[in-house]
Amino acid sequence: MSLQQQLQQAFFEQQISGHSIFIKLNDGEFVAKSYSIENNNEQNFYEWIQQIDGYQEFFSQYNGVVILEKNQQLSIQQKINSQQQWLNSLISKRYNPNNTKYLLLENLIQNSQNLRILDLKLGYSVHKQSHIQRYQNSTSSKIGLRICGMKIQENNELVIFKDKHWGRTISVEELIESLKTFFSLKNRNKILKEALDKIESLKQFITNHCKQVISWQGTSLLLIYGDENDFKIKLIDFSNTKVDPESTVINTEIIKALNSLQDIIIQI
Incomplete structure (x- = not known):
């Protein structure tokens, strides 16, 4: 899809991590994600994955490329808290x-109340030289997981927000404690079982349908829970993901990371 958007636009106030800017369109049914015109990896990935039946269970629904109106004044949430401070800093940078070119994706948290969102970077290693030390010094090198962002609301007010800089410095034990906090719910056992089942289904999807993905570098798993008792997991961030249509061998690094997450969930 390529069209000129002249809709009401605002910065997406629920963003908790990442380098790209997300813009909410009109009633929030869709969000538009900025990307570099020099790097088409993410667009290429979504155009490839959307051809697989059932991809929306584990990935955002992709609606093509949208051209947004240039230089439109975008509104910023006025309530200042730790998350908004982080987001304002991201926007300024x-x-x-x-x-004006954005990827049009579904809004995974439209109309959700009392949100809990956790962004886990997946993988034990990276290829980019400037990131190698970061991975080696973080939980990524030990368990294939690193917290890039966490947000917990109660009564629709922010009570916990952690950003990627904090996530790079914590120990494995602190990461496990953060997962315990994320899953501190009245229906905890039910949601934990649901999380294990969904992760297992995601692993099967990757094993059966994603042999053409030769690198998942930079990909995150987003865990989302709201008052409507709707627990979701979604893979996000594909600017470094590489697809080779000729590949017939599964890249197992993401499977190892998901196995690690399952092991932790079983412990808690």
């Missing part, structure tokens, strides 16, 4: 009003 990364938002480019001259970049």
